Amino acid sequence: MRKSDLAFIAIGILIVLFFWFAPPETTVHVPADDNHNEFRDIEHAEGKKAAEKFCRDCHNPDDMPLSEEHPPKYRCLFCHKFDKQQ
Numbered sequence: 001m002r003k004s005d006l007a008f009i010a011i012g013i014l015i016v017l018f019f020w021f022a023p024p025e026t027t028v029h030v031p032a033d034d035n036h037n038e039f040r041d042i043e044h045a046e047g048k049k050a051a052e053k054f055c056r057d058c059h060n061p062d063d064m065p066l067s068e069e070h071p072p073k074y075r076c077l078f079c080h081k082f083d084k085q086q
């Protein structure tokens with residue numbers, strides 16, 4: 001395999017990773033409401049990982065199941081941005 005082939009593959013992998021972790025802004029935003037505002041504050045203070053721990057309290061298979069087509073569910077806030085506060 002030539003060096004340029006390796007570079008091509010590496011760039012391909014990078015592009016896939018980029019879209020995986022930075023999906024288009026069209027992904028539904030986390031609403032700016034009483035259910036969610038608290039987590040925006042936690043994200044600001046302690047980061048995404050700390051805030052995400054609480055999502056499954058409500059968005060779990062029993063109370064509010066995510067759709068069948070929902071992509072992998074760990075790290076909610078990598079994909080879902082908070083809506084701008086009104």
Ligand code: HEC
Binds near residue numbers: 056076
């Ligand atoms: C206290 C319960 C509760 C918690 C905790 C919670 N949610 Fe929600 N979430 C809701 C409810 C109820 C709705 C639908 C009504 C609304 O818009 O608030 C909703 C709606 C959403 C929506 C919009 C869905 C749509 O179809 O527009 C997203 C995205 C979302 N939540 C993500 C999150 C994430 C990410 C977290 C963790 C940071 C989280 N939620 C934590 C109750 C909760």
Ligand code: HEC
Binds near residue numbers: 059076079
């Ligand atoms: C890999 C990216 C990704 C991750 C991680 C992710 N989501 Fe989603 N989520 C999406 C996409 C894409 C949709 C579908 C958007 C649409 O229908 O326009 C979606 C839809 C939703 C919806 C709307 C209802 C539904 O099921 O379609 C809610 C609520 C939601 N996600 C909550 C969460 C929660 C809570 C977590 C963490 C436990 C999470 N998401 C993790 C990408 C992600």
